Amino acid sequence: MELIEEKKNLNYFRAQIIDSVYASGNGHIGGALSCVDLIYMIYKYCIEKKKKGHRDRDRFILSKGHACLAQYCVLAHYDHFSKKELKKFRSSKGMLEGHPETSIPGIETASGSLGIGASVSVGIAKGLLLKKSKAKVYCIISDGESQEGIIWEASMFASHYNLGNLTFILDYNNLQQDGKTSEIMNIQPISSKWKSFGWAVKTIDGHDLNQIKKSLLWSKKNSKKPKLIIAKTTKGKGVSFMENSLDWHGTSPPTSDQYSRALEELKIDPKKMNY
Amino acid sequence: MQKLSMRSDYGLLMNKFMKKNKRILTLSADTTGGTHIKHAVKNFKNRHINYGIAEQNMMASAAGLARVGFIPVLNTYSAFASMRALEMLRTGICLNNANVKIVASHSGLDVGQDGPTHQTLEELGILRSIPNLKILTPVDKYDLEGQMEWMFKYKGPVYLRTIRRKIGTILKKKKKFSLGDVLELKNYGKEVVIISLQITSFYSLEAAAELNRKGVKCKVLHASCLKPINESKILKAISGAKSVFVIEDHNIIGGLGTAISEILVKSNKKIKFNKIGVEDRFGKSGSAEELFKKFKLDKNSIIKKILKNI
Numbered sequence: 362m363e364l365i366e367e368k369k370n371l372n373y374f375r376a377q378i379i380d381s382v383y384a385s386g387n388g389h390i391g392g393a394l395s396c397v398d399l400i401y402m403i404y405k406y407c408i409e410k411k412k413k414g415h416r417d418r419d420r421f422i423l424s425k426g427h428a429c430l431a432q433y434c435v436l437a438h439y440d441h442f443s444k445k446e447l448k449k450f451r452s453s454k455g456m457l458e459g460h461p462e463t464s465i466p467g468i469e470t471a472s473g474s475l476g477i478g479a480s481v482s483v484g485i486a487k488g489l490l491l492k493k494s495k496a497k498v499y500c501i502i503s504d505g506e507s508q509e510g511i512i513w514e515a516s517m518f519a520s521h522y523n524l525g526n527l528t529f530i531l532d533y534n535n536l537q538q539d540g541k542t543s544e545i546m547n548i549q550p551i552s553s554k555w556k557s558f559g560w561a562v563k564t565i566d567g568h569d570l571n572q573i574k575k576s577l578l579w580s581k582k583n584s585k586k587p588k589l590i591i592a593k594t595t596k597g598k599g600v601s602f603m604e605n606s607l608d609w610h611g612t613s614p615p616t617s618d619q620y621s622r623a624l625e626e627l628k629i630d631p632k633k634m635n636y
Numbered sequence: 637m638q639k640l641s642m643r644s645d646y647g648l649l650m651n652k653f654m655k656k657n658k659r660i661l662t663l664s665a666d667t668t669g670g671t672h673i674k675h676a677v678k679n680f681k682n683r684h685i686n687y688g689i690a691e692q693n694m695m696a697s698a699a700g701l702a703r704v705g706f707i708p709v710l711n712t713y714s715a716f717a718s719m720r721a722l723e724m725l726r727t728g729i730c731l732n733n734a735n736v737k738i739v740a741s742h743s744g745l746d747v748g749q750d751g752p753t754h755q756t757l758e759e760l761g762i763l764r765s766i767p768n769l770k771i772l773t774p775v776d777k778y779d780l781e782g783q784m785e786w787m788f789k790y791k792g793p794v795y796l797r798t799i800r801r802k803i804g805t806i807l808k809k810k811k812k813f814s815l816g817d818v819l820e821l822k823n824y825g826k827e828v829v830i831i832s833l834q835i836t837s838f839y840s841l842e843a844a845a846e847l848n849r850k851g852v853k854c855k856v857l858h859a860s861c862l863k864p865i866n867e868s869k870i871l872k873a874i875s876g877a878k879s880v881f882v883i884e885d886h887n888i889i890g891g892l893g894t895a896i897s898e899i900l901v902k903s904n905k906k907i908k909f910n911k912i913g914v915e916d917r918f919g920k921s922g923s924a925e926e927l928f929k930k931f932k933l934d935k936n937s938i939i940k941k942i943l944k945n946i
Contacts, residue, residue, distance in 0.1 A: 481703070517687075
């Protein structure tokens, strides 16, 4: 399946992410580019299937909160707020905080202190089951985040309480602030770890839209086990000089030359960023 | 009739509130016994979630439960609520302004024999600086019941601290709670104003009675609500007094004493001010009664300090 419209939108979101950090002077580009495909597909095929605020809508939590620009672009696309806010990212004049916060329309919980969003999402999932709601909960965590103890507390809880309505997606790009995850604090063998905690696990290419779509269909199947989708991704995906580079974790914004080159690679006319 | 501890009173009272409001859930971290929420859990088993020994997950996921419309009531010990899971309380619950109630038992030297790891002498100092969090400190079961009624009507994060020991009551009947409440427990005169916190109120009343016999007239107040405190009530109560003594089972840094000193400094009032509490050190194992003597929070130590500094 071609998913042409989706691919076009994703190039635009990538340009918006870079433009936002360029305008604000700082932000986390690399991690946002690695998970924007996942976030968009979750919204398109799950969250936005019901009206905004509907009590039985599916929920999405970005526990990997520093990648928030990826979520903000998608939220703007779905009219949760104006895309002009992206220009005021991290500014005291705007509403888009440096990490997600519930004052922003469409955000379910504050996150970014790694692990907390994951824990909030197991609470949401548990609560929805208690209410006998058919809604599903999706939460993106990162590989570095998996080093936090609370992730494993949440994991045990989800399995113990049969949260079959919960899907975690692990954005596995193997890079964190100080270096390769495998060298800083190895989390492998990650698939067998989650399986041993009682989760059903699937591994996909996190940038293959068809695989993402198929895995989301799999996530909707009724089961007692919570589900983990391990999405193999590339930090900085979509811009050649940003891919797999520690430089784009969250330090300096792009220079004007880098900005132009990035948008050229994404085939996005810079005039489209004048909103 | 055998005295119950406040934590027992709390667990028993929860039955009334859970019957009335079906959205209330109880949460624990393998602590239904110690916190005495077991008295409610046994009657509402399907509305209890035990997290095992995982307070951080319990704290943050409570925000998730509140997000979908429940009123989660967390039950654990002060050390774990205010320190182990502090960031989850601050960022998961308070930053989200989630409608979560945290009921913490086992505070201060009153913890007793479990020793310094569990004797939270820094709890209130830590919690006071978190926005959106109301901190309730009832003096006895009558104060507690009024506070719980208020707590379940209020939409937002609340931290309620129970007393561990079986120490009786001071009030005569249930008291309606208002945010910021300061109670006048006894008034022999206003030469000295004692402002006490929870268990130290019992010692303060004994001390005030004996001081009265010695001709030193004291008024004993209790801060039923640590945050916010009703500043104008405090200033009115100390008006005309020669000196103020704040007595708490807590480090003298950061707790009630610090809160009152902030009010006094802001008011520019000239008055002698003393803090009686734990002098910035860790606790020790021992019975709570022994520890209060050792750390100079008992009746005789209070009397000595007041007579010396009046």
